[in-house]
Amino acid sequence: MRAMSSSRVRILMMRHGTFYTPVIAAVAGGFLRGEGLEAEYRVKRPGEDALALFGNGEIDIAQSAVSSSWARLARGLENLPLHFAQINRRDGFWLTARGAGGLSITAVSSTHDTGPFDWTALEGRTVLADHGPQPLAMLKYAARRQGVDWDRVRIVDAGEAPAMDAAFRAGQGDFIHHQGPAPQQLLRDGVGHVVASVGEAMPPLAFSSLSAMPEFLETSTARAFMRAYRKALAWAVGGPAGKIAAMIAPYFKDVNLGVLSSSVAAYKGLGCWDRDPAIPEELYDRALDVFTATGGLVERPPYADVVAAPPD
Secondary structure, rough: OOOOOOOEEEEOOOOOOHHHHHHHHHOOHHHHHHHHOEEEEOOOOOOOOOHHHHHHHOOOOOEOOOOHHHHHOEEEEEEOOEEEEEEOOOOOEEEEEEEEOOOOOOOOOOOEEEOOOOHHHHOOOEOOOEEEEEEHHHHHHHHHOOOHHOOOOOOOOEOOOOHHHHHHHHHOEEEEEEOHHHHHHHOOOOOEEEEEEOOOHHHOOOOOEEEEEEOOOHHHHHHHHHHHHHHHHHHHHHHHHHHHHHHHHHHHHOOOOHHHHHHHHHHHHOOOOOOOOOOOHHHHHHHHHHHHHOOOOOOOHHHHOOOOHHHH
16 A cells, blocks of 8 residues: 555545535635645546445545445455544434425425425335445435335435436426435525425434545544544534535535535434534444334444444
8 A cells, every 4th residue: 555645635425515515615715724634625526436446545534434344244254444533423314395485595494384204205206316335225214213114105216316306396306305405406496395304313423534544544644634624523513504505616616515514404404413423432423223114234243343432
């Protein structure tokens, strides 16, 4: 593995959206620069594998989830990245129904203008669902928790997020399951309205995280990154949504600033971000519970095999 520069940190994102505002803010807000680090931020390209990029020494940190390690451990893989900091402690996907009405773009509660959303309304309807293993497991778990007969929901794989959005705008599906700022953009465009938050329909848990190889976590670069990330987290939690949106706007060139602000406000209100970046074992266990309940997990990997303390 190549030696890592003490003044550069290379960050790979599996996904890009307002859900990951603390990471984006660490770069866009100059928090990393303030710790003497030059940041390289990019989103994973089709066909790329984060584990291979770690092995080739091409990245230092990857946005990930603790659940991503479980299948690898089950296959007997060794020398895996460890998850050292939490990004989100709640699911960040929303259910958007076709047409106008419903939640305002700044609302968080699943109450809309006709009363609380009845999740059983999904039965007999078509949902364009994100088919990433974790988002789909969480949706299934939340729906069942809300009394839905999952076998009666027509779940459609319309591709990755841009293809899903295009399909919904073209008239396919009754609901779409996606992350911000896409739901807020659909509302602004008069195409759909948010009816429910998956994260609100279930308890907090270890959802998305930052991962790195164990040897990187021992470096001064990792410690400098952690100092910057703590500051970015505090800003995301305590800062005004409008100012946070303006800070990250250069990373969302095609998104209206009002839409960005509304999306950030929704995630803040949902409580996705926490000032403490450590991944609690309790939240790790809850994520295991979801995958166990939905049939995606046979064995429960120990916390210590997957999670590391922040490199302070």
